[in-house]
Amino acid sequence: xxYSIIYNYLTGYFSPLVSEAGAILLMFIxxxxxxxxxxxxxxxxxxxxxxxxxxxxxPVYTGKFGLLQNIADVMKLLGKRFITNSVVDxxxxxxxxxxxxxxxxxxxxxxxxxxxxxTIIPLPYNLLFIYVFLAVSPLFVLLAGWGQNNKYSMLGxxxxxxxxxxxxLSLLIMLxxxxxxxxxxxxxxxxxxxxxxxxxxxxxITFAVFWMASLAITERAPFDxxxxxxxxxxxxxxxxxxxxYGLFFIAExxxxxxxxxxxxxxxxxxxxxxxxxxxxxxxxxxxxVTFVMMTLRWVFNRPRIDQLIKLGFNIMLPxxxxxxxxxxxxxxx
Amino acid sequence: xxxxxSTNRITINIGPVHPSTHGVLKFVVDIxxxxxxxxxxxxxxxxxxxxxxxxxxxxxxxxxxxxxxxYIAALNWEVLYASxxxxxLGVSLPPRAVYIRTLMCEMQRIMSHLLFVGHVGExxxxxxxxxxxxxxxxxxxxxxxxxxxxxxxxxxVSMGGVYYDLPKDFESRLLPVLxxxxxxxxxxxxxxxxxxxxxxxxxxxxxxxxxxxxxxYGLTGPNIRGSGIARDLRKxxxxxAYDKLDFDVVTEKGGDAYARFxxxxxxxxxxxxxxxxxxxxxxxxxxxxxxxxxxxIPPKYTFVRQETPRGEAAxxxxxxxxxxxxxxxIRSPSFYVMQALRELMVGHKVADLVAILxxxxxxxxxxxx
Amino acid sequence: MESLDRIKGRFPSxxxxxxxxxxxxxxxxxxxxxxxxxxxxxxxxxxxxxxMLMVVDRPPKTFEMNYVLSSYSKKDxxxxxxxxxxxxxxxxxxxxxxxxxxxxxxxxxxxxGIDFRHHPDQRRILLPEDWPGHPLxxxxxxxxxxxxxxxxxxKF
Numbered sequence: 001x002x003y004s005i006i007y008n009y010l011t012g013y014f015s016p017l018v019s020e021a022g023a024i025l026l027m028f029i030x031x032x033x034x035x036x037x038x039x040x041x042x043x044x045x046x047x048x049x050x051x052x053x054x055x056x057x058x059p060v061y062t063g064k065f066g067l068l069q070n071i072a073d074v075m076k077l078l079g080k081r082f083i084t085n086s087v088v089d090x091x092x093x094x095x096x097x098x099x100x101x102x103x104x105x106x107x108x109x110x111x112x113x114x115x116x117x118x119t120i121i122p123l124p125y126n127l128l129f130i131y132v133f134l135a136v137s138p139l140f141v142l143l144a145g146w147g148q149n150n151k152y153s154m155l156g157x158x159x160x161x162x163x164x165x166x167x168x169l170s171l172l173i174m175l176x177x178x179x180x181x182x183x184x185x186x187x188x189x190x191x192x193x194x195x196x197x198x199x200x201x202x203x204x205i206t207f208a209v210f211w212m213a214s215l216a217i218t219e220r221a222p223f224d225x226x227x228x229x230x231x232x233x234x235x236x237x238x239x240x241x242x243x244x245y246g247l248f249f250i251a252e253x254x255x256x257x258x259x260x261x262x263x264x265x266x267x268x269x270x271x272x273x274x275x276x277x278x279x280x281x282x283x284x285x286x287x288x289v290t291f292v293m294m295t296l297r298w299v300f301n302r303p304r305i306d307q308l309i310k311l312g313f314n315i316m317l318p319x320x321x322x323x324x325x326x327x328x329x330x331x332x333x
Numbered sequence: 334x335x336x337x338x339s340t341n342r343i344t345i346n347i348g349p350v351h352p353s354t355h356g357v358l359k360f361v362v363d364i365x366x367x368x369x370x371x372x373x374x375x376x377x378x379x380x381x382x383x384x385x386x387x388x389x390x391x392x393x394x395x396x397x398x399x400x401x402x403x404y405i406a407a408l409n410w411e412v413l414y415a416s417x418x419x420x421x422l423g424v425s426l427p428p429r430a431v432y433i434r435t436l437m438c439e440m441q442r443i444m445s446h447l448l449f450v451g452h453v454g455e456x457x458x459x460x461x462x463x464x465x466x467x468x469x470x471x472x473x474x475x476x477x478x479x480x481x482x483x484x485x486x487x488x489x490v491s492m493g494g495v496y497y498d499l500p501k502d503f504e505s506r507l508l509p510v511l512x513x514x515x516x517x518x519x520x521x522x523x524x525x526x527x528x529x530x531x532x533x534x535x536x537x538x539x540x541x542x543x544x545x546x547x548x549x550y551g552l553t554g555p556n557i558r559g560s561g562i563a564r565d566l567r568k569x570x571x572x573x574a575y576d577k578l579d580f581d582v583v584t585e586k587g588g589d590a591y592a593r594f595x596x597x598x599x600x601x602x603x604x605x606x607x608x609x610x611x612x613x614x615x616x617x618x619x620x621x622x623x624x625x626x627x628x629x630i631p632p633k634y635t636f637v638r639q640e641t642p643r644g645e646a647a648x649x650x651x652x653x654x655x656x657x658x659x660x661x662x663i664r665s666p667s668f669y670v671m672q673a674l675r676e677l678m679v680g681h682k683v684a685d686l687v688a689i690l691x692x693x694x695x696x697x698x699x700x701x702x
Numbered sequence: 703m704e705s706l707d708r709i710k711g712r713f714p715s716x717x718x719x720x721x722x723x724x725x726x727x728x729x730x731x732x733x734x735x736x737x738x739x740x741x742x743x744x745x746x747x748x749x750x751x752x753x754m755l756m757v758v759d760r761p762p763k764t765f766e767m768n769y770v771l772s773s774y775s776k777k778d779x780x781x782x783x784x785x786x787x788x789x790x791x792x793x794x795x796x797x798x799x800x801x802x803x804x805x806x807x808x809x810x811x812x813x814x815g816i817d818f819r820h821h822p823d824q825r826r827i828l829l830p831e832d833w834p835g836h837p838l839x840x841x842x843x844x845x846x847x848x849x850x851x852x853x854x855x856x857k858f
Contacts, residue, residue, distance in 0.1 A: 054464035151345045155367070155683070222458065222531060231684050233351065299524075300531050302458030304684045305367060307534055377828035384813075385837055548750050548774065551802035564774055570726075636724045636770070636779070638753075649756045649770065662756035662768075672805045701828060 003027060003120070027109075027120050035101075035108045039253035040070040046294050053298045080242035085148070088239060092147030097240065097247035100140050104254035107133045111258055114279030115271045116188040125185040127266075130258065131175055134217055137255075138164035141219075141226060145236040156235025159305050160219065160226030166312035167216040173320040174210045177203060177327045178266045191270030198269040206323050207267045209316045214259040215296065216308065218252065222300035225308060260290040341365055347686060349378050355452060355690070356697030358671070364683060372678040372686075374671050380701040387661035392418050393492060393626055395658075400486035402663070403699040405448055408441040408477075409641040410699075411490040416572065417648045417661075418492055421635040422628065427619040430494035435574040436611045437480065437489065439604040443514065444473045445642035446597040446604075449694045450518075453594055454526060456691035457535050462525050469517055472510045479503070494621030504612050511605045518601055527595060536591035540677050540689035543588060550673035553666050554644025555596045556693055560588035566640040577614070578607050590692035597694075627656050643667050643694055663702055667695035705748035706730070706780060712744050713737070720783065727779040735784050735793055742769065742782065742796045749773045749780050752800040757810045759840045765791055765816060786816070795821040813838035 006026055010019035044059070044067060051058030059066025084093065110126045110133075112119040123129055138161040145157015179185050181202060182193040190199075200207045216223040227235035234240075237248055264270060264285040273281030303311075348359035357378035363371040386398050399414045400407040412434050419426070426434075451466020474484045479500050481489035489495055526532050547557040557564060565582040567575040583599040585592035630652040638647035644666025653659035670693045678689055706728050710717050716737055717730040732741060749771035756768040769782040786793050795818035797804040807818045808827040815836035818824055826833065834847045 050460070054461050055468050056464065151343055155345075155364075159367075224458070225684075231687055298461045300459065300529070301454065301462075301535060302684075303531055303534060304682055306682060377826075377830075380828040382837060549801045551751050551753070551800070562774060570777055633723045634729075634781075636727060645753075647754060647770075649754060649768070651756075651758050660756070660758045662754060664754040668805065669802055672802060 003122075031105065031109050031120050034113070035105045035250060035254055038108075038257050039250045040074065042253045042257060042290070043070045043073075043249070045291075046297075049291070049294050050298050053295070074246060077243045077246040082244075083241050085150075085239050087149045089147040089149060092143050093239070094244075096140050096144040096147060097244040097251075100137065100251040101247040103133045103136055103140075104251040104258075107258045108254060111261060112187055112265075114282045118279060126187050127175060127179070127185045127190070130262065131172060134171070134255065134259070135164075135168050137217075137251075138168070141236050144240075148236075148239040150238055152232045152234075153236045153238045156226045156232045156238070159232075160236055163223065163225055163305065163308060163312075164217055164219070166309050167213040167316075170209060170312065170316045170320045171213045171217060173317070173324050174206050174213070175266075177206055177320070177324045180324065180327050180331055187265050187270070191265055191272065194269045195272050198267065198272075200267040203267065203323065203327070205319055207263075209320055209323075210267070211263065212316065213312075214263065215293065216312070218255045218259050218293075220252070220256060220293070220297050222296065222302050223308065225302060225305050256293060257286075257290065260293055261286050263289050342370065345683075348375075355695065358690075358695070358697055358700075360674075360678075360686065362678075362683070362686065367682050367684075369678055369681055369683060369686065372675050374674050376668075376671055376697070376700050378701065379697050383702040384661055384663060387658050389657065391627055391656040392630075392658070396490065397486070397488055400488055401698060402665070402702065403641065403643065403646075403667075403696050404485055405696050406441045406445040406642045407486050408437050408489060409639070410646065411487070412438055412573070413637060413639045413641070413646055413648055415490045415492055416639065417635050417637045417650050418630070420637055421630045421633060421650060421652055422492070422624070424493050424622055424624055426494055427622060428616045429498075429618045430620045430622070431574050432611055432615050433495050433499060433620060434490065435578075436608060436615075437477075437487075437495075438573065439607050439611070440473055440477065442642045443601050443604045443608075444470050444477070445694075446601045447473075447514075449597050449642075449691075450522065450526070450594070450601075452694075453536075453590075453688075453691040456687040457532065459525065459532070462522070465517070465521065465525070469514050472513065476503070476507060476510060479506070491621060491624075493624035494619070496621070498620045504615075507608070507612060511608060515602060515605050518598060522598070527591075527598060533591060535684075535688055536594060536692065537587070537589055539590045539681065539685050540692060541587070541589045542673075542677065546673070546677070550676075551669045552644070552673060553669070554640065555600060555642070556593055556644060556670065558583060559585045559592035559596045561586050566638060566645055570638070572637075572639055574611065578610050580607050590688050593692040593694075629654055629656055632659075638664070641666065643696065643699065644670070665699040665702060667697075667700045670695045671700050705778065709741070709744050709748070713741060717741070717782075722781070724779070726777045727781060729781040729783060731783045731785075733785075735786055738769075738782070738784055739794050739796060739799065742771075743799050745771055745780060745782065746799055749778070750775075752796075752802050752806070753779065755803060755806040755810060757814050757816065757838070759788075759814065759838065760785075761788065761840050763788055765814060767793060767810075767816075769796070791816040792819060793817075794819050795824075797821055812836070815839065 003023055006023040007019055010022050014022065048058040059069035062069040062072050107130055109120045110123055110129050141160035141164065142157045145153045178190060178199060181199065182190040184190060219226060227237055237245065240248065264282060268285050271278035271282040342363050342365050344361060344363050346359060347362055349357045359375040361373040361375065362369050383398055383402060387395055396411060396414065399410050402410050447466045447470040451463040454462025454466065477487055478484050481487035542552065542556065542560045544560055544562060547560055547562060561584050563582045563584045568582050580603050583596055583603060585595050632653050635650045636647065638645055646666055647664040649662040650658050651660040678686055681689065716734065717732055720729040720731050722729045732738060751772045751774055753770040753772040756770065758766040760766055764785045765788050767784045767786060771780045793816065795807055797807055804822060805827060807821055808825060810816050811818060811824055812826040812828050813836055834851065835842055
């Protein structure tokens with residue numbers, strides 16, 4: 001465990017109390033660092049990737065390969081004035097970005113970063129907790145839409161709530177299928193259950209449906225319907241600017257990363273693999289999945305909200321339920 | 334929120350500053366849930382009094398104003414305006430000028446349609462298609478710049494011909510570009526747009542224009558060719574060199590946004606075909622008949638209509654033995670499209686507003702004049 | 703033009719031929735403006751597209767209304783020309799016959815100040831609601847009011 005490694009290392013130099021405090025502080029710093037830096041790096045990758053797909057260069061001037069561009073953007077967002085519309089519900093308006101970023105932050109703490117030792121806070125049922133943190137976001141989307149007191153944001157909020165609620169149902173059922181198969185809600189148990197055969201071979205339909213649902217739940221294009229720039233301008237984010245908007249970005253990219261990691265953990269064998277160290281195996285898989293997730297954004301157009309909900313309730317939900325029943329049957333008999 | 338009574342009807346303003354209005358348009362939309370129940374288009378945000386301006390300047394100095402009407406296909410309008418004046422004046426063009434004008438018109442049409450393709454992609458949330466449309470348009474923009482010196486507002490057509498001859502290496506530069514565009518439209522765009530399931534889901538059956546509807550609102554051009562009405566002034570009333578060209582009038586059955594998209598895609602290919610013929614048959618000689626800068630036109634009514642990328646554009650010019658028009662009425666096809674939108678959009682989802690608007694390809698500069 | 707002869711046959715001695723300077727175009731002048739709706743309704747049987755509505759200001763007395771009708775299937779154009787009094791600029795709306803005329807008439811109302819009777823929704827279309835005057839009239843002057851018009855009910 002990361003905590004005990006750091007603690008043991010520190011006790012060599014300091015008293016136990018100081019070491020404990022130091023270990024907690026360090027883990028906070030690590031978690032914070034990941035939360036803040038992952039979006040910057042992922043944002044850069046996203047920009048470069050989209051640029052290449054669209055015959056552009058993307059950022060080139062800021063640092064080598066434009067690597068510092070997103071840092072510059074964060075500086076810009078930090079330096080921006082807080083603009084608060086006079087009609088907004090101030091409490092809700094101010095709370096939502098912080099809440100969303102906090103949820104992202106919590107996911108970073110719970111999920112294993114490569115292998116079981118690299119978990120910041122190990123929890124026995126971490127899969128369930130991650131699900132809860134993913135599932136809580138429609139509430140915030142709805143609140144943000146409401147709190148801005150704007151028709152566009154309200155529409156976006158409704159859409160977001162409808163979309164994510166639709167997909168969470170299938171997501172939960174798919175997580176249950178994986179749990180039924182492995183007999184656990186713990187990611188490390190699920191991964192070790194896949195040491196011989198990856199679950200993608202057992203559950204190909206679940207894998208495909210899970211991929212779709214995770215796209216929908218991260219609200220990235222093609223499923224960015226709640227914030228559809230071309231229809232609702234920015235949907236539920238419409239009145240946000242400056243670093244509040246930046247917090248949404250953090251939440252979005254952390255969610256993207258977490259969902260990609262979940263796909264690897266649940267279906268692609270996690271950190272299992274020959275020769276290379278296990279965390280390297282995990283990161284190779286995670287990077288590939290994240291890349292595919294990002295590419296999908298740039299090659300598809302956005303479906304309509306009713307089409308998406310129809311797809312969710314008419315196809316994906318029945319599929320996942322049937323899948324769960326089959327797996328349950330297989331496991332029992 | 335303005336919820337009226339027990340129904341959950343909300344009025345939202347889409348525009349005048351909105352990413353998908355292709356300029357400055359406004360829609361006052363009443364929605365129930367996500368469905369539009371009443372749409373009222375409002376125009377006039379970029380009204381510059383173009384028709385009034387015509388009454389105040391001489392025939393030649395009015396051409397730059399025409400450029401700003403439909404800034405996506407400025408050259409087609411320049412040709413239309415020059416044709417009206419030439420017809421009133423009784424000037425005939427040298428054959429090379431006719432061919433160059435036709436060539437540039439078709440080039441402008443491809444540019445306009447490429448922009449359309451990109452914009453439909455953007456409206457549906459596919460930014461890659463948007464960028465690709467601009468990428469291909471840029472190739473033609475460079476050619477346009479080498480010919481006329483201008484990219485968006487070329488100011489190339491003069492009374493009695495065109496201002497400059499084509500550059501010497503024009504043909505050798507044009508043909509590879511045409512090949513590239515043809516290849517990309519046929520192969521690269523396919524996966525992203527017209528054979529993409531999500532794209533089809535968003536455009537098929539959306540904003541269906543029936544034959545009666547098109548007649549009712551006086552729609553013209555590619556928008557009605559998508560409804561199976563094979564009307565194209567280039568074929569029906571050939572002007573310029575169109576009667577010497579071998580091309581087909583593209584039609585589609587559906588009448589929906591998808592059909593209108595396909596019309597534009599196929600028209601790009603037809604225009605490429607035409608441009609190849611034009612370059613091959615390009616006659617030599619003068620590019621301009623001498624027309625003095627100031628001239629007077631005796632009192633008469635002159636009417637000319639031509640096919641611009643957005644439909645049938647026409648000018649009706651009343652002259653009064655003066656160096657400037659007495660009255661110049663401009664028929665812009667997009668104006669009629671805007672009028673039709675209030676009926677076309679009702680019953681669709683808010684998300685379809687952008688799909689329908691994009692597929693009809695209006696340009697505010699031309700609507701508001 | 704055969705169709706024109708038929709229209710004239712329905713309304714004898716109401717339409718007067720005017721020589722046209724354009725190919726395929728026939729121009730007729732209608733003296734009695736109250737008959738416009740009937741004529742246009744009859745003409746719609748042959749010309750299914752209202753191509754444009756051109757108003758020409760002929761001071762000091764008349765507005766010349768040119769209804770250019772066209773057809774989706776034929777090349778022919780028919781221009782119905784009606785002269786109306788400039789001081790009492792008023793004419794029947796044909797928006798009930800050609801729906802596409804609705805905005806054209808709004809535009810004529812906006813820029814010339816012509817009043818279309820029985821128009822479904824006669825408002826300004828291109829200019830703001832409170833714009834002073836009708837700019838396409840030949841006697842439109844750029845007055846102080848026009849120059850200082852800001853579009854805002856606000857004192858600076």
